[in-house]
Amino acid sequence: MKGRRFLVFGALFGFALSRARVTDYDTIAGMFRLTDLHVVGVIGSAIATAAVGFWLLRRSGNRTATGQPIELRAQPWHMGAVWGGLTFGGGWALSGACPGTALAQVGEGKLAALFTVGGILGGTYLYGRVRSRLGTPAAPARAAAAAS
Amino acid sequence: MYHAIFVSPWPWWVAGPTLGLVVVLTAWLGGKGLGVSTAYGSVCAAASRLPFFRQRQFHEPWRVWFVAGLPLGGLAAAALGGWFAPGLAYGSLDALTGGSLAARAGLLFGGGLLVGAGARWAGGCPSGHSLVGIAQGSVASLAATVGFMVAGVAVFNLLVAVLGG
Numbered sequence: 001m002k003g004r005r006f007l008v009f010g011a012l013f014g015f016a017l018s019r020a021r022v023t024d025y026d027t028i029a030g031m032f033r034l035t036d037l038h039v040v041g042v043i044g045s046a047i048a049t050a051a052v053g054f055w056l057l058r059r060s061g062n063r064t065a066t067g068q069p070i071e072l073r074a075q076p077w078h079m080g081a082v083w084g085g086l087t088f089g090g091g092w093a094l095s096g097a098c099p100g101t102a103l104a105q106v107g108e109g110k111l112a113a114l115f116t117v118g119g120i121l122g123g124t125y126l127y128g129r130v131r132s133r134l135g136t137p138a139a140p141a142r143a144a145a146a147a148s
Numbered sequence: 149m150y151h152a153i154f155v156s157p158w159p160w161w162v163a164g165p166t167l168g169l170v171v172v173l174t175a176w177l178g179g180k181g182l183g184v185s186t187a188y189g190s191v192c193a194a195a196s197r198l199p200f201f202r203q204r205q206f207h208e209p210w211r212v213w214f215v216a217g218l219p220l221g222g223l224a225a226a227a228l229g230g231w232f233a234p235g236l237a238y239g240s241l242d243a244l245t246g247g248s249l250a251a252r253a254g255l256l257f258g259g260g261l262l263v264g265a266g267a268r269w270a271g272g273c274p275s276g277h278s279l280v281g282i283a284q285g286s287v288a289s290l291a292a293t294v295g296f297m298v299a300g301v302a303v304f305n306l307l308v309a310v311l312g313g
Contacts, residue, residue, distance in 0.1 A: 003210030009174040009182065010217020011224065013275075016170055018225035020163030025239035032304035041160030042167065043278055049168025050283035057175060064179045072181040074286035075271055081288040084270025085277075085295020091262025092296060093304035094255050096241060098263060099273045100184040103215055107222030109234035115253045119260015120267075124188040127265040128200035135199075 014104040023104045025096040032093055095119070154228040171279050180210060181284075183276030185267035187215040244311050270295065 020042050021027045030036030054072065057063075062070045075081075092098055095116045097105060102120060105113035158166070174182045186205050190212050193201035205211075226232035238252060245251035267273040270292040272281060278296065281289025 014221020123264025
């Protein structure tokens with residue numbers, strides 16, 4: 001299957017999530033209690049670093065190291081970002097995890113996260129079911145490939 | 149050096165830029181803006197014929213490889229840090245749920261349902277929206293991130309109030 005090298009990027013990302021302690025329930029709880037700004041600092045400085053990196057990449061024509069075009073498009077505005085964002089936030093508060101950290105947690109040996117992973121799969125499926133019945137794809141269908 | 153990388157906790161100003169660097173490396177060496185939540189849709193797409201899951205973004209193999217790496221990274225962090233001990237403990241949530249595994253499982257599964265549905269509705273999760281999206285200046289990504297945080301703080305404090313933590 002194509003894209004095997006992304007296993008390495010994923011492993012690096014999972015390692016960094018774990019070392020950043022965002023896979024730690026108490027750290028996430030501290031953020032939601034507004035008593036620990038560690039995670040806010042992590043996300044903020046990660047965005048700043050990525051923004052500088054993307055800017056450098058754009059300046060050099062948005063090409064990979066081997067000259068291939070980089071698929072990077074900002075998602076256009078849609079109201080689902082607000083409603084979906086709020087829904088997601090509620091689930092993040094209940095489980096203490098997001099789609100990435102839940103998988104890293106499983107690797108760390110926090111096996112309760114398997115319930116979270118199962119729930120995320122179920123929620124993804126249910127959303128797809130409802131959307132399919134409504135007959136319309138999700139608003140960001142075209143752009144979701146870029147930013148999801 | 150080993151201790152600083154693998155054992156002692158990373159301060160936010162090391163952890164954040166490292167995550168940002170992985171984002172940039174994935175673009176520079178892989179040619180993709182990374183994202184995690186869409187891959188859950190790829191798993192659904194493999195098992196379902198629903199029209200929603202026929203969309204192109206659920207049929208990109210690199211996404212599945214990427215998320216398959218996440219548990220490997222978590223395992224490496226725990227093993228190299230010397231704290232790998234598989235079990236069902238889940239931090240202070242154990243006390244919050246009165247030590248009941250059923251309550252914990254229900255909360256994690258129910259939270260997961262909202263996370264999964266919300267991510268597809270919003271078109272991304274904290275990786276694709278909050279990191280990759282905001283770093284590109286996407287207003288939708290910023291709005292989604294504000295939503296993650298506002299609902300997160302509200303629902304978490306409601307939960308603590310209800311469970312009496």
